Amino acid sequence: MISKTLVVYYSKNGSSKYLAQRLGRELLCDVEPLVPRINSFFTVLLGLTLGLKKIRVNVEDYNKIIICSPIWMGQLLSPVRSFINKYSNNATKCYLALSCASSEESKNDKFGYNTVIKKFEELTGDKFVSAHAFSVLKVIPPSNAKNDDIIMKTTFNDENFKNVILNEFSDFIEIINAT
């Protein structure tokens, strides 16, 4: 079977969208947004999205699916859960690219990225292949590393997506291509 890849994303401030579009560019694949039926920050935060609007492509046509999403309050967000629940019958390989603001030291905490990756693994089961958390902390200069206001306002862009985070991204692409 020829490998066909789809990137889907949910994003409020743009970092997950940036990851999705950059993955789409590098993997030369389709990129589609996940749009909740009730699309407001608070309903998504509370997990009350009542499913997704129709996606423009036929998801069954793809065998590799990469989902990009932020972490909010240590949650695997409802648009992501809705997407997986709806399409989990398809024979696909699932990947997760998180954008987050948690550090490596706090990755196993309640709001840390490992907690979210674990939930994704549980939900995708044997379709799970790989997940990576891209932290905005990696693009913030050390002098602002503890400034919560700056951390929450920082989003990925072509200017700051360099060095460590770009290496992590390249490793993630390599895994996708190799699996």
Ligand SMILES: Cc1cc2nc3c(=O)[nH]c(=O)nc-3n(C[C@H](O)[C@H](O)[C@H](O)COP(=O)(O)O)c2cc1C
């Ligand atoms: C309400 C809210 C809750 C958040 N909770 C977490 C969290 O629990 N863990 C974490 O690592 N980052 C957390 N973040 C940071 C976001 O995951 C991070 O800013 C992400 O890059 C935003 O992605 P976006 O630009 O695609 O919306 C939170 C952000 C917001 C706005």
